[in-house]
Amino acid sequence: MLNLDIQKIRKDFPILNQQIYNKPLVYFDNGATTQKPQIVIDEESKIYSQENSNIHRGVHYLSEQLTQRYEDARKTVQKFINAPHDHEIILTSGTTESINTIAYSFGEKYVNEGDEIIISTLEHHANIVPWQMLCERKKAVLKVIPINDKGELLLDEYQKLISPKTKIVAVNQVSNALGTVNDVKKIIEIAHKNDIPVLIDGAQSVQHNVVDVQDLDCDFFVFSGHKLYGPNGIGVIYGKEKFLNEMPPYMTGGEMIKKVTFEKTTFNELPFKFEAGTPNYVAAIGLATAIDYIQELGLENIAAYEKELLDYATEKLESIEGLRIIGTAANKVCAISFILENIHHFDAGMVIDKMGIAVRTGHHCAEPLMDRFNIEGTLRASFAFYNTKEEIDKLYDAILTVKQMFG
Amino acid sequence: MTLKEQQDEIIEEFSVFDDWMDKYNYLIDLSKDLKEIDPKYKTQQYLIEGCQSKVWLFAEMDNEEIKYYADSDAIITKGIAALLVRVLSGQKPADILNNELYFLDKIGLQQNLSPTRSNGLLAMVKQMKLYAIAYKAKMGN
Numbered sequence: 184m185l186n187l188d189i190q191k192i193r194k195d196f197p198i199l200n201q202q203i204y205n206k207p208l209v210y211f212d213n214g215a216t217t218q219k220p221q222i223v224i225d226e227e228s229k230i231y232s233q234e235n236s237n238i239h240r241g242v243h244y245l246s247e248q249l250t251q252r253y254e255d256a257r258k259t260v261q262k263f264i265n266a267p268h269d270h271e272i273i274l275t276s277g278t279t280e281s282i283n284t285i286a287y288s289f290g291e292k293y294v295n296e297g298d299e300i301i302i303s304t305l306e307h308h309a310n311i312v313p314w315q316m317l318c319e320r321k322k323a324v325l326k327v328i329p330i331n332d333k334g335e336l337l338l339d340e341y342q343k344l345i346s347p348k349t350k351i352v353a354v355n356q357v358s359n360a361l362g363t364v365n366d367v368k369k370i371i372e373i374a375h376k377n378d379i380p381v382l383i384d385g386a387q388s389v390q391h392n393v394v395d396v397q398d399l400d401c402d403f404f405v406f407s408g409h410k411l412y413g414p415n416g417i418g419v420i421y422g423k424e425k426f427l428n429e430m431p432p433y434m435t436g437g438e439m440i441k442k443v444t445f446e447k448t449t450f451n452e453l454p455f456k457f458e459a460g461t462p463n464y465v466a467a468i469g470l471a472t473a474i475d476y477i478q479e480l481g482l483e484n485i486a487a488y489e490k491e492l493l494d495y496a497t498e499k500l501e502s503i504e505g506l507r508i509i510g511t512a513a514n515k516v517c518a519i520s521f522i523l524e525n526i527h528h529f530d531a532g533m534v535i536d537k538m539g540i541a542v543r544t545g546h547h548c549a550e551p552l553m554d555r556f557n558i559e560g561t562l563r564a565s566f567a568f569y570n571t572k573e574e575i576d577k578l579y580d581a582i583l584t585v586k587q588m589f590g
Numbered sequence: 591m592t593l594k595e596q597q598d599e600i601i602e603e604f605s606v607f608d609d610w611m612d613k614y615n616y617l618i619d620l621s622k623d624l625k626e627i628d629p630k631y632k633t634q635q636y637l638i639e640g641c642q643s644k645v646w647l648f649a650e651m652d653n654e655e656i657k658y659y660a661d662s663d664a665i666i667t668k669g670i671a672a673l674l675v676r677v678l679s680g681q682k683p684a685d686i687l688n689n690e691l692y693f694l695d696k697i698g699l700q701q702n703l704s705p706t707r708s709n710g711l712l713a714m715v716k717q718m719k720l721y722a723i724a725y726k727a728k729m730g731n
Contacts, residue, residue, distance in 0.1 A: 204610060527664035529642040537610040545642050560642065588611075588618060589665060 186484040193569050195220040195476075206539030209574045214359055214387060214518050214565030215543055217412045219473070226472040227414060230465045238464050239438060239455075253464040256471035257454070263474045264385075264404060265395040266421045270453040273427070274467050277418035278386040279309045281405035282353070284420060284457060285382055286313035288430035289351060296322040299348045303328040303336055304555050305358040305365070308548040310384045314353060328354070330555065334361040334510035338369060345377050352381045356388035360547040360563065361510025362493075362518035364388070371401055380426065386410055390567075391489060391516040393482045396421050408466060413473035417466035420457070427453050434459040485568045492566045493517040496575045503582055505590075509561050518565035520547070523582070526589045528560045534588060535562070538581040540574075593685050596677045597693035604697035613698070617669025624672040627659040638713045643667040645710035649721040655680050656725055658718060662710070670694070670702055670711055678718055683726035687719060 193199050196218045201208050210218060236245035238253050254269075261269045275281045294300070300314050304327055318325045326349075328341045336354070352374045356367050371381045380402035385394060389406045396404045403426070408417035422430075432439055432450055436459040441449040450456045477485065496519055500506055505524035523531055532544035545560040546553045553560060564578060591599070607613045631648035638645040643664035650657050658679040662668035677693065678686055694700045702711050 527643060529664040530666050532642075533666050534611070534614060537614070584611075588615060 203539040209540040211564040212541045213567040216409045223473050227469045256467040259471035273420040273454045273457040275418040277407040281420045283313045284433040286317045287433045290317040292430050294321045298323045298350045301326045301352040303354045304330045334363045335512045355384040359387045360549040362515040363512040364514040408470040413470035414466040416463050417470045436460045489517040520561040520563045531585045534585045535581045593689045601696045620672040621665045621668035627661040638710045645714045683722040686722040
């Protein structure tokens with residue numbers, strides 16, 4: 184039974200109601216960024232027009248009010264992922280900054296020459312390159328969990344990669360390029376048996392399923408606001424207090440200090456130690472508004488409907504001759520990566536675009552993963568709860584047109 | 591035909607299309623007509639790598655005129671490459687450097703040359719001009 188009124192929900196997203204090349208917009212690039220409900224757009228606008236003031240420093244009315252709202256937003260994020268404490272929530276500019284912060288700070292404290300870091304074949308470049316840079320700095324070694332042909336991580340191989348030198352495991356909960364949902368609970372359990380902390384990249388998971396960081400027992404969890412129907416320029420680090428207290432700050436400046444003299448600076452407490460400079464408080468409050476919005480819809484309802492969309496689209500696309508879905512994991516979120524036999528993904532993408540349908544083409548910032556499948560790129564349709572089966576039918580028709588043109 | 595005449599002719603040809611699909615179908619036809627590049631030039635050395643599609647470009651001097659040869663792994667990119675070859679191939683280096691390329695804008699394909707469209711075409715135009723600079727310098731000597 185569908186608990187969401189999709190037509191009503193679509194009215195909450197003003198961008199969806201428009202024509203592209205004289206055709207109604209079909210937005211299937213939700214893996215790259217999601218659209219924003221009016222309530223989020225209004226909230227940001229209201230802050231700038233009525234409430235703006237720099238937070239945490241002023242003694243005046245506006246500053247105090249907005250500081251309170253910023254800290255409330257932190258608490259909303261904390262509850263959203265069920266983090267134990269609000270000071271374990273660091274607000275950043277996005278997942279990329281979150282991972283860079285941890286890779287740098289964790290690396291400074293715990294990683295030395297000859298140590299090992301484990302990531303996976305499914306990672307986005309943002310969860311590869313920061314670790315690579317750390318390995319270069321510290322002369323550490325990067326190890327990569329392989330996958331099978333369905334795009335699932337090989338956990339037996341993962342176990343074999345773990346050694347006494349492993350310092351951290353960093354994997355995504357959901358692959359951006361394939362939609363694979365990884366069994367991160369198991370990955371964390373295995374790491375913890377060996378006293379190794381785990382970072383989970385939740386950029387593609389928090390918008391699709393309920394995440395409980397205490398249940399997962401992950402040591403770090405990161406995600407972005409803009410993929411969660413929230414504003415751009417805001418992201419999150421959840422980190423266990425024990426690590427965050429021991430790790431040195433990544434960026435330094437105002438706000439994150441306790442006392443500064445020219446001889447010595449002492450740092451502020453958590454979470455401020457990791458929030459140098461003026462934070463993006465407008466986006467943080469916008470993110471909290473987005474979280475409230477999707478919690479009102481209910482993530483369980485969202486997951487159920489998105490599963491319906493995924494199953495419908497998978498069946499429909501699979502029926503097209505010469506279409507091959509890349510990533511056929513048993514457990515997936517609603518993203519489908521595919522290639523068309525003898526048709527370049529760029530050509531297909533160009534034509535599909537002209538039908539008013541937004542899909543993504545290319546390597547999806549996961550070049551090593553494309554290499555694993557021996558392909559240069561795919562087309563990816565990634566759905567959200569405001570998409571419909573009728574829109575999937577349009578994609579199906581568009582693919583048939585592509586085949587006709589280039590076949 | 592001068593470089594300007596070539597461009598105007600293409601603009602004229604495209605003026606009959608009022609639909610994107612017709613334009614793309616025409617580019618697909620043009621891609622098929624593009625003179626095959628000698629396989630020995632379809633190597634890493636002549637590859638212009640875009641994020642989305644690849645372009646191979648080779649040029650040679652023939653009687654004070656530059657002859658361009660191109661190919662791409664994507665058909666629409668190849669069709670646009672065919673247009674660029676048609677306009678610039680057989681022209682003198684100085685003409686290639688002194689004339690503006692306005693036809694892509696006029697036929698609505700300028701977006702394919704924007705820096706964010708990483709299909710290799712913008713780099714291809716740059717490379718074509720670099721060949722012209724190099725051959726012009728050579729001729730000057």
